[in-house]
Amino acid sequence: MMDVEGNSNSNSSSSTTQSDEEMLVDLRRGPWTVEEDFKLIDYIATHGEGRWNSLARCAGLKRTGKSCRLRWLNYLRPDVRRGNITLEEQLMILELHSRWGNRWSKIAQHLPGRTDNEIKNYWRTRVQKHAKQLKCDVNSKQFKDTMRYLWMPRLIERIQAAAAATSSSTATSASLAASTNHHLINNNDVGTGNLVMPHGVIGNDFGVSHVTPSYTPENSSTAASSDSFATQVSPVSDLTTDYYHIPVNHNPNPDYFQTGQGGYSESMISPAGYFNQGLDFQAMEHNSNQWLMESGDTSDNLWSPEDIWFLQQQMM
DNA sequence: AAGCGGAGCAACCGCATACGA
DNA sequence: GTCGTATGCGGTTGCTCCGCT
Incomplete structure (x- = not known):
């Protein structure tokens, strides 16, 4: 051609x-x-x-x-965003893809300024590359679990760390972290009620905990709409659709929400229980280490040795 | 310096769907 | 209801760039 x-x-x-x-x-x-x-x-x-x-x-x-x-x-198009996919956008893509699969245009609707083509390319070049490095199929349960239990919590940690590093002085970044947690974790309150606490105290079993004393969805939204925010970081909070609050079992796609599996975050809350379901996390950990050794792209290095250690503890 | 291979990305292709006559 | 046309979407291709040997 x-x-x-x-x-x-x-x-x-x-x-x-x-x-x-x-x-x-x-x-x-x-x-x-x-x-x-x-x-x-x-x-x-x-x-x-x-x-x-x-x-x-x-x-x-x-x-x-x-x-x-x-x-x-x-x-x-004037509103097309160019440049690297941010951590927040990566997280969104992983989450939304876990829900909708290769519905690129649908995913793109929730990433303002990003095109379906760009997201599709990101998925194929980056995510599928990682699947290859982990020696599993990108559509396999093993790989989806890897995303769910390792990449996404790690991304959340890094988003929070980045926000904390740069935003002790600005409410904007704090709201970003809060909003990210709110959106991504809030569907845990379906059937659990122990993850999103009043006044923004958020935590999970991966050691990702965060206190955002003044956070509310409302002020998160306000912060997200600021121009500086929109140009610097992905406007996660612009994703005002409330689909995160939709109980995961309502998802029409049976491929991603099988009985007893729930959404990724549901399982994140109680990974120990889930880890007993025959997943080969030792192999995953081995391959993940290999991946970390081989990958020079820091944006892809989502796991620290501590993460691997923690994963091992969960398996014991 | 040149050749090679992989990654990233822009563009194309084929199919599905919407819509109007 | 059918047909033709327009648009949208997901999959695929192939070019360019860059790092490695």
């Missing part, structure tokens, strides 16, 4: 409008040029988006409507 010279492409899409696109005998493909980008931006600024086939034609772009749409949505 990637015929940058723009070969005719009558078979580019089985469902794309024949009348519109086949008339464009000179369709370009491959990477977009700066000139094409400007054309598209200009046209959309004047006429708005939508009706992509006619847009492509009227804007003088020798591209398919689909190509224009994709370019706009994934790259040119």
Whole structure:
């Protein structure tokens, strides 16, 4: 593919409008040029988006409507966030993927500024790489448990640590940590009631505990809406949808919430009980150590030796 | 310095669904 | 109800970059 010279492409899409696109005998493909980008931006600024086939034609772009749409949505749109996936976003992706699977666009809706394509790429390149390093399939129960019991708690710890390091002086970051905990842990209150305590005292069996004396969902939301916050860290608290409060068993996807398994956080509360269900955590720990040795990307190094030690204690 | 291989990412493809005539 | 068209989504491809040998 990637015929940058723009070969005719009558078979580019089985469902794309024949009348519109086949008339464009000179369709370009491959990477977009700066000139094409400007054309598209200009046209959309004047006429708005939508009706992509006619847009492509009227804007003088020798591209398919689909190509224009994709370019706009994934790259040119002014609110697209570029750059590294933050810890908060990683956590969100892991959590949301555990709920919805490869529903990338749905996941992207909860990560403002991120596109489904970007999240999909992140998953395929980073998460699947880790699965490979752990020598298990990304869809396997073992790998999902690894995410649930090791990565996610570790991410929460690191988010809190980062917030504590930078925010003793700013309420914003504190609210972030609180809000992250609130959103990610609050569905534990379904059937447990012991994780989210009044006035933001939050803890779990992984040693992740945090006291946020003034936290409420309301002020978290307020803090999250500040501009500086939005540009520096992922606006987790903008995820105002209350799906975290939905009892996990209501999830329509049986693949992710099997009987007795619950959501990840439900099991996080009482890992010891769950650890007795035949999981090969020794093998996971071995592979995880190997992963830590091999990975040079600090953003991926979610586990410390203490984590491994703790994991071993849980298994005893 | 050159070759090679893997990672990351932009773009394409095919299918599904929505919508209007 | 059917057909044609438009849009959206998830999977896949292949290019570029970068690190390693």
